[in-house]
Structure formats: structure tokens, C-alpha cells
Amino acid sequence: MEIERLLRETLDLKRMDGEPSSGLDERVMRALPDRRGRRRTTYVAAFLAAAAVMALVAVLVPWYVGRPSAVQGGPSASSRDTATLTPEPSASAVPLAHAQKWGLSFDYPAAWQVSDAPALPAVSSPSPPPGMRLESLYLDQVFGYFGTQTPQTDCTQAATKHLTSGGWSISTGVCTSIWSLHPGDVSIRVQVGPVTGANLVAGQRIPGTGETKVGGLPALFERTEGASVPNYGPDIASPGFVTAPSVESATGADVILTWYLPGNQAAQPINSDEIGPSYRITAALRGPNAAALEAQVQAVIASLEYDPAAIPLPADPVELAALEKTALAAGVTWRSAQDADNACFPRAAGSVTTTITVTPMDATLGKPLPVICTAAIEPNAMQGWTITLTVSWSAAADRQAGTWTEVRYTTSDGRTWGTVGTWPLVSFPYEVGSGKPG
Amino acid sequence: MSVKRDLVTAARRGDRDAFASLVRYESRAAYRLSLAILRDPAEAEDAVQEAFIRAWQELPNLRDPERWLPWFRRVTVNSALELNRRRGNGHASISLDEHEPEAHPDGSAGLALRDQIERLVGCLGPSDRALLVLRFGLDLELSDVAAALGIPLGTAKSRLHRALARLRAQLEATDGD
Numbered sequence: 001m002e003i004e005r006l007l008r009e010t011l012d013l014k015r016m017d018g019e020p021s022s023g024l025d026e027r028v029m030r031a032l033p034d035r036r037g038r039r040r041t042t043y044v045a046a047f048l049a050a051a052a053v054m055a056l057v058a059v060l061v062p063w064y065v066g067r068p069s070a071v072q073g074g075p076s077a078s079s080r081d082t083a084t085l086t087p088e089p090s091a092s093a094v095p096l097a098h099a100q101k102w103g104l105s106f107d108y109p110a111a112w113q114v115s116d117a118p119a120l121p122a123v124s125s126p127s128p129p130p131g132m133r134l135e136s137l138y139l140d141q142v143f144g145y146f147g148t149q150t151p152q153t154d155c156t157q158a159a160t161k162h163l164t165s166g167g168w169s170i171s172t173g174v175c176t177s178i179w180s181l182h183p184g185d186v187s188i189r190v191q192v193g194p195v196t197g198a199n200l201v202a203g204q205r206i207p208g209t210g211e212t213k214v215g216g217l218p219a220l221f222e223r224t225e226g227a228s229v230p231n232y233g234p235d236i237a238s239p240g241f242v243t244a245p246s247v248e249s250a251t252g253a254d255v256i257l258t259w260y261l262p263g264n265q266a267a268q269p270i271n272s273d274e275i276g277p278s279y280r281i282t283a284a285l286r287g288p289n290a291a292a293l294e295a296q297v298q299a300v301i302a303s304l305e306y307d308p309a310a311i312p313l314p315a316d317p318v319e320l321a322a323l324e325k326t327a328l329a330a331g332v333t334w335r336s337a338q339d340a341d342n343a344c345f346p347r348a349a350g351s352v353t354t355t356i357t358v359t360p361m362d363a364t365l366g367k368p369l370p371v372i373c374t375a376a377i378e379p380n381a382m383q384g385w386t387i388t389l390t391v392s393w394s395a396a397a398d399r400q401a402g403t404w405t406e407v408r409y410t411t412s413d414g415r416t417w418g419t420v421g422t423w424p425l426v427s428f429p430y431e432v433g434s435g436k437p438g
Numbered sequence: 439m440s441v442k443r444d445l446v447t448a449a450r451r452g453d454r455d456a457f458a459s460l461v462r463y464e465s466r467a468a469y470r471l472s473l474a475i476l477r478d479p480a481e482a483e484d485a486v487q488e489a490f491i492r493a494w495q496e497l498p499n500l501r502d503p504e505r506w507l508p509w510f511r512r513v514t515v516n517s518a519l520e521l522n523r524r525r526g527n528g529h530a531s532i533s534l535d536e537h538e539p540e541a542h543p544d545g546s547a548g549l550a551l552r553d554q555i556e557r558l559v560g561c562l563g564p565s566d567r568a569l570l571v572l573r574f575g576l577d578l579e580l581s582d583v584a585a586a587l588g589i590p591l592g593t594a595k596s597r598l599h600r601a602l603a604r605l606r607a608q609l610e611a612t613d614g615d
Contacts, residue, residue, distance in 0.1 A: 003555075003606050004574065010555045011575035013470045020469035024483055025461050028490045032454065308451050311501050318585070323501065412501045 102143040102190055103263070103277060104215075106304040109296065112186075117142040117153045121173065123160055138173040140191055140280070147187035147283075151177040151250075179227075181252035181286040186293045188300070193280030194232060194241065195220060197262040197382040197417065198409055204240040206232045206260060214301060216310040218381045220260040227253040229282060250284035257283040257297055264306035265409075265417035266384060312383050313412055323412055324385065328377040330414025331387040344373035345389050351375075359428045360391060360404065366430040369393055384411045391428075399429035446503035449494070457497075460506075461490055468514045474571040475518040475564050481525070482518070489517040511576075512586045515568050522564045551609075558605055566601050573598060 097110040108114070120138050135141055137158035145151060158173035177189055195206065200218045205211075208230065209220035224230055233244035250256060261279040281301070285293040314320050329347045344360075346352045351374040357365050374390040387408040395401040404426045410416050442463060448456035468489055472482035493513050500509050559567055565587070572583040584594035 003602055003609065006551060006555045007559070007570060007574035007605075008577065010552045011474060011559065011571050013467070013474060013571070013575045016470050016474065016575075018470060018473050018479065018482075020465055020483055020486065024469065024486065025458070025465050027483075028461050028465065028487050029454070029458050031487055031491055032457070032494050033491065309498060311450075311498060314499065314501065 099146065100307055102279075103307055104190070104279070104304055105307045105309075106300055108146055108300050108303075112147050113150055114144065114146040115150050116144040117175075117191075120175075121155055121157045123158050135192075137170065138175055140175045142175050142177065142189060142191040143277075145177075145187060145189050148185045149181070149187055151179045151187055151189065154178055176248045177250075179250035179253065179284055181250060181284055183286055183288060184293075185252070186283065186285040186297060187250075188281060188283040188297065191280050191282075193260050193278040194234075195260040195262055195280075196278050197265050197384075199240070200262050201380045201382055201386060201409055206241040207243045209258075209260065212259070214259060214261055215264070215305045216312060217262060217264065217306070217383065219262065222258045224256045224258075225254065227251060227256070227284075229256055229284075230258055250282075252286050253284035254287050254290050255285050255294060257285075257294065259301060262382065264308070264310050265382065266310065266411040266415075310383055311412065313379055320379070324377055324379075327385045327410055327412065327414035328375060328387060331377070331385070331408050331410055331416065332375055332389070334408070334414075334416055344371065344391065345375045346373065347375070349375055349377055356391070359431065360389070360406065363428065364432045365428060366432050369399075369429055380409065382409065384409060384417075385414070393429065402426060402429070404428065442506065443503040446497070446500070446506045450497045450500060450503070457494055464510060465490075468510070471511070471514055471571065471576070472518045474575055475515065475568045476522060477560055477567075481521060485518040485521045486514070488521060489514040492517060508582060508585060511572075512588060515572070515586050516588065519564055519568060554609070555605070558608055562601065566597065569594065569597055570601060 095110040096107045097112075097114075098107050099105065099114050101114065101116070120134055120141060123134065123137060137160070138155060142153045142155075153175060154177065155175040156173045159171040161170075175191065179187060181187060195204075197217070199205075200220075206220055206222070208224075209222040212219050212221040222230055227249045228246040229248040229250055231244040231246045231248070232241045234241060259279070259281040261281065263278045283297045285297065287293070314323060325348065328349060332345045332347050344352060344354050344356055351372050353370070353372050355368045355370050356373075357368050359365065371391050371393045374388075374392070376388045376390075378386050380386045387410060389406045389408070390403060392403040393399070393401060408416050442460070445456045445460050445463075449460055465486060468486045469482055472485040472489070473479060476482050476485060489510070493510055496513070500506065559570055562570070568587060569583060572578050572586050573580065578586070580594055580598065581591055583598075584591045587594065589597075
């Protein structure tokens with residue numbers, strides 16, 4: 001130990017001589033590069049350059065193909081030279097602006113407008129029921145628009161009525177837009193969407209959409225031709241969605257692009273009941289040069305990040321394993337905190353054989369039940385974890401075998417943002433009041 | 439940690455002022471750590487600058503602001519070691535077995551011993567020196583040392599064991615002289 005004591009005395013950094021020069025902090029700050037802007041701007045500029053090239057191709061190809069000389073035998077050198085002299089947008093001539101709005105941040109062509117939707121209509125007296133926010137009385141709330149023109153927002157007014165029985169009658173409002181696109185217009189609407197992270201992790205999709213990634217998180221995308229804005233509805237039979245008849249037409253549009261974003265659940269405050277928005281982004285565009293406009297819109301969406309940005313799980317296996325351990329312990333702690341008498345789940349991945357007298361849902365059992373409690377964890381596409389807690393029991397003379405499962409979705413550090421329970425509900429044997437021992 | 443955690447959170451979102459505060463908080467400790475590894479003040483400052491630039495760029499990947507300190511420590515150690523490699527200083531490593539310690543001029547046994555230790559540590563390669571500085575200079579657990587160096591715990595253990603054995607042998611040889 002002597003050598004270790006000597007090393008501690010000799011190498012103690014707190015007692016070490018030597019100070020950095022006084023200008024080091026300033027030198028560091030001067031040398032600091034632009035972290036986000038440079039990467040995103042480069043990325044978007046590349047896309048917009050591609051868009052400009054597509055615009056050039058979109059104009060030149062019909063012109064080229066349509067010329068009699070082309071049909072008959074190809075253009076002469078001079079005709080090609082003439083064509084390249086035609087004034088067209090240049091790749092480097094698309095100035096960008098940056099927006100940080102609605103919980104999102106993105107780059108867009110500076111010539112476009114960005115505007116907030118008008119405030120939601122107030123509900124007629126009496127005001128919303130206690131504890132209910134105005135936003136929750138409106139479906140498809142619109143946050144705002146950006147593009148070459150701004151549609152009007154049209155929300156049917158929500159109504160609430162205080163019943164003499166003490167309850168409330170609520171008629172929700174629905175928001176749509178009044179679109180009117182002229183040639184060359186593009187208009188993008190940002191509003192509350194229906195698809196959550198739990199939907200995506202569980203593999204639930206809106207029919208007609210494909211999987212993509214926006215802002216570092218999974219998302220759904222759909223491209224339709226024509227002016228009808230795609231619609232969806234809840235699947236009554238099982239969790240998920242079905243397509244529904246379109247109720248909205250983006251007048252003049254040739255193409256509609258729709259993205260469904262789950263929102264960045266990890267950005268929600270710890271222990272907050274307030275759920276951040278999921279998004280539906282609808283881009284309506286009208287030619288000529290629809291392909292170029294579409295490429296521009298795709299470039300804008302490619303630049304989009306959540307605000308605050310989604311943080312990926314660490315790539316380093318050691319860090320990932322440490323985080324996994326923390327997240328599982330936090331998830332199990334959360335479940336145990338809901339029911340202090342039932343703490344059967346192990347804090348590390350694995351199983352425990354034990355006996356319980358209270359279920360994880362806090363129901364008391366008439367007599368002890370031997371069970372195996374299992375905790376499992378795996379990373380998911382929302383850059384967080386899927387934690388699966390299972391209680392299983394074997395058959396006996398007075399009971400049937402069964403399994404209770406709860407799936408929790410957590411942030412990377414283990415904060416729960418979504419839960420999926422066993423469906424249909426599972427009753428434990430000997431549940432007091434359940435009326436079904438076995 | 440809460441003030442620092444808030445600064446880390448803000449800096450992660452791109453707040454340069456918050457990051458400037460972090461620089462003010464950490465630059466002295468980062469400098470001393472780099473100096474202990476590199477043993478050259480100018481190179482230590484360069485390493486600190488590189489560490490902060492890297493931290494600024496990689497900060498969005500740090501999920502938990504509470505883990506800022508071990509994370510930044512690792513960034514600092516890596517910057518120092520990389521700087522040393524880039525500048526071709528790796529050859530400064532000398533085998534302890536070949537080093538001939540000298541008696542301290544004032545005859546003070548304790549001081550002489552510490553001087554001797556310092557000289558022997560200075561003769562180590564930068565990565566072994568980093569290991570000893572983290573373990574004994576910062577009094578970190580070996581698992582934290584391994585994390586800071588980005589090496590498996592077993593590797594950290596065996597390297598530490600080897601370095602200590604050689605230092606002990608060298609000191610015993612000196613005592614015997």
C-alpha cells in the first residue's frame with residue numbers, strides 16, 4: 001500500500017502546481033464551431049441544390065424532348081448551349097431561414113412565410129370543465145403553416161354543458177384548413193397528430209403510410225396525388241388506425257405529402273401529466289415543377305428536429321449497458337412505487353420465484369400465490385426502452401395457470417411515457433372480490 | 439450538481455453562454471488533468487481546448503446531464519492522449535526497469551521519495567500515466583478509471599497491477615542501493 005499512498009500524495013491534482021493561462025477560457029470559446037447550424041444548413045443546402053437540379057430537369061426535359069429536332073435526331077450542340085443559358089434557379093441561390101416553433105425546429109427557403117394559426121375559439125360559457133385544457137376540446141388543433149401561402153384555419157366551436165346530474169356534456173370542435181393553391185404554390189400545415197410513440201413501437205400504422213425517420217425518431221409518411229387530404233380514424237376492433245373518407249380538399253393541389261410524427265416523449269418533464277404533441281404535417285403543392293417543390297418540401301422535413309432534439313441511445317456498448325441497467329431499475333421502481341406491497345420484480349433483467357399476496361394492480365389475494373416475476377428490457381426505435389414485466393403462475397387444484405404482462409415504454413433514462421397492459425384484462429387467482437378463484 | 443446539470447442541459451440544446459459557464463467551471467481541473475498526463479503546459483492547454491470543442495460537438499449525445507463529469511473527464515483524457523499521439527510524443531515512454539533513480543539533493547526521505555515517484559511516473563507512457571493520475575490523482579474507482587480511458591475493467595486492472603509492480607520493484611531496487 002505504501003506505493004499507492006505515495007502515488008496519492010504525488011499525483012493529487014488538487015495540490016498540483018500549475019494554472020492554465022488566463023486567456024484559455026476565451027480561447028476555447030473563440031474556437032468553438034457552430035454545432036447545429038452548420039450541419040443542418042449543409043444538409044438542407046445539398047437537398048435544395050438537388051431540388052434546383054430537379055427543377056432544371058423538369059423544365060428542360062419536356063422542352064428538350066418536345067422539340068422536333070430532338071424527336072427527329074437529337075438536338076444540335078448549339079441548341080443545347082441555348083438551353084443551358086435559359087435563366088433557371090441556381091443551386092447556390094436558395095437562401096435559407098430557420099424556424100423554431102411548435103416544439104420543432106427546421107430550415108426552410110427564406111422566401112417562404114411562416115405563421116401561427118389563430119387561437120382556438122373559446123368555448124361558450126361555462127368554460128371547460130375543471131382540469132381540462134382548451135386544447136383537449138379540439139381535435140386536429142392546427143399550430144401553424146409555412147410555405148408560399150397561408151391557408152385559413154377553420155375550427156368548429158367546441159361546446160360544453162354542465163349537466164344537472166353533476167357531469168358534463170362535451171361536444172368537441174374539429175379544425176381543418178381552407179386551402180387555395182395557385183400555380184407554383186406550396187403550403188405546409190403543422191397540427192396535432194394521432195400517432196404516438198407507443199403506436200409506432202407496437203407496430204401500429206395508418207393504412208397507406210410507410211415508415212420513415214424524422215428528427216431522429218420513427219415516423220409515418222404518405223404521398224397521394226390529387227387534392228384530397230388523407231384522413232384516418234381509430235380502429236374500433238383493436239388498437240390502431242383505419243383509413244377514413246377524406247373530409248378536406250386542398251383546392252388546387254396536385255400532390256399531398258403527409259407525415260405523422262410521434263413527438264419527442266423524452267422531452268416531457270419528469271412526472272408531468274402533460275403529454276407533448278404528436279404531429280401531423282400536411283404539405284400541399286401545385287405545379288408546374290411539382291417534382292422540384294416536392295424535393296424542397298422533403299429537404300425541409302429532412303432538416304426538421306424536435307425542440308429539444310431527440311437524443312439517440314449511446315452507440316458505445318458499455319454506456320448502453322449501463323443505461324439499460326439504470327432504465328430497468330427505474331422502470332421497476334416506478335411499478336413498485338405504484339404498489340409498495342408488490343415488489344416482486346427484479347431490478348436487473350431476469351426472473352424471481354416468490355409468493356405474492358397483492359397483485360401488481362394492488363388487488364389483495366385471498367391466499368398467497370406462488371409466482372415467477374420477470375423483468376426484461378430492450379431498446380426501441382423511440383431511442384428509449386421497452387420494459388416488459390411479467391407475473392406468471394402455474395396451475396394447481398384450485399387455479400388455472402396464467403400470465404399477467406405489462407409493457408412500459410420509457411425514455412433512455414427510464415422515465416415512463418407509455419404503458420400497454422395485458423388485454424383482455426387478466427384476473428389473478430384468489431383475487432378478493434374478483435369472484436373467480438382459479 | 440444541479441447548477442451544472444442545468445448548464446449541461448442548456449448547452450446540450452445549443453446554448454453557448456451555458457457552455458461558456460461550463461468552460462469556466464471545468465477548465466482548471468481539465469488543465470491539471472491534461473498537464474499530469476502530458477507534462478507540458480502548452481500541450482496541456484491545447485488538449486483542454488480540443489476537449490472542450492469535442493465536448494461541445496458531442497454534447498447532444500450525452501443523454502444524462504448528471505453524467506457530465508465522468509463523460510467530460512473521458513473526453514479530456516482522450517484529447518490529451520490523441521494530442522500526444524499526433525505530435526509523436528509516444529516515444530517518451532521509458533521502461534521503468536531501465537530507469538536509474540537519483541537521491542534527492544536535500545536528503546529529505548519523504549520529499550526524495552515523492553520526487554522519485556514523480557520522476558518514475560513521468561517516465562511512463564501517457565496512457566499508463568493517465569491511468570495512475572485518474573486512479574490516485576483523482577482517487578477514482580477503478581471502474582471509473584476504465585470508463586474514463588475507454589478500456590475494459592479487466593484491462594485497467596491488469597495495467598494498473600503491472601505498473602504498480604514495476605514501480606515497487608524500482609523503488610525497492612533504489613532502497614537496496
